[in-house]
Amino acid sequence: MAALRRRRPARGFTVLEILIAVVITAVGFAAIFALQIGVVQGNSANRDITGAVSVGERFVESLRRAGQTWTSGPPPAALDPGDGWHTLTALPVDHNGLPIAGDGVRGSNLRRQRYCVHYWVEPMPAATIYDGILNARVRVVWPRATLDDGVDLTTVCSEAGAADFEGDVGQWFTLTLPATIRRHPAGGGA
Numbered sequence: 443m444a445a446l447r448r449r450r451p452a453r454g455f456t457v458l459e460i461l462i463a464v465v466i467t468a469v470g471f472a473a474i475f476a477l478q479i480g481v482v483q484g485n486s487a488n489r490d491i492t493g494a495v496s497v498g499e500r501f502v503e504s505l506r507r508a509g510q511t512w513t514s515g516p517p518p519a520a521l522d523p524g525d526g527w528h529t530l531t532a533l534p535v536d537h538n539g540l541p542i543a544g545d546g547v548r549g550s551n552l553r554r555q556r557y558c559v560h561y562w563v564e565p566m567p568a569a570t571i572y573d574g575i576l577n578a579r580v581r582v583v584w585p586r587a588t589l590d591d592g593v594d595l596t597t598v599c600s601e602a603g604a605a606d607f608e609g610d611v612g613q614w615f616t617l618t619l620p621a622t623i624r625r626h627p628a629g630g631g632a
Contacts, residue, residue, distance in 0.1 A: 493537035505580070509521060529604040534596065534599055558603070560604040582618075584614070587613070
């Protein structure tokens with residue numbers, strides 16, 4: 443009886459089943475790679491924004507330190523309200539606020555985004571409780587493209603570039619930090 447039993451041939455995968463498995467696997471890997479690319483781009487953009495905030499806060503503090511020399515009368519020249527926007531960095535700076543020389547020497551050894559920093563100052567109305575307080579803005583500008591794409595950041599960093607900057611959103615990212623600067627009380631009081 444045992445000899446009469448037929449053995450079933452070992453069943454394998456057909457070519458069609460293998461092709462379907464390969465296609466499903468390829469689609470899954472493509473989705474994972476697309477997700478990974480998006481994550482890397484998002485991390486790069488977040489690093490640039492974090493650097494811009496750090497640079498902006500450094501320069502807000504430098505304006506506030508300049509305010510410590512202002513004890514009476516009009517603000518010192520470093521805080522001259524003037525008209526419109528002015529530059530705080532005649533050359534592009536790195537994420538640490540260190541200037542980058544015109545010959546391409548970087549402020550730090552790390553390859554990071556480069557920024558220009560502008561400021562705008564306006565005195566609050568005199569003869570009010572706001573006398574001795576300046577309303578200030580610090581604007582950080584950086585290009586959407588990399589510096590390897592031939593972006594000329596020095597024109598935006600110049601005094602004329604700060605005054606004429608229009609913020610083309612197709613070419614530039616900007617971040618503006620509001621600040622107040624107060625006159626230092628005479629006599630060392632708080």
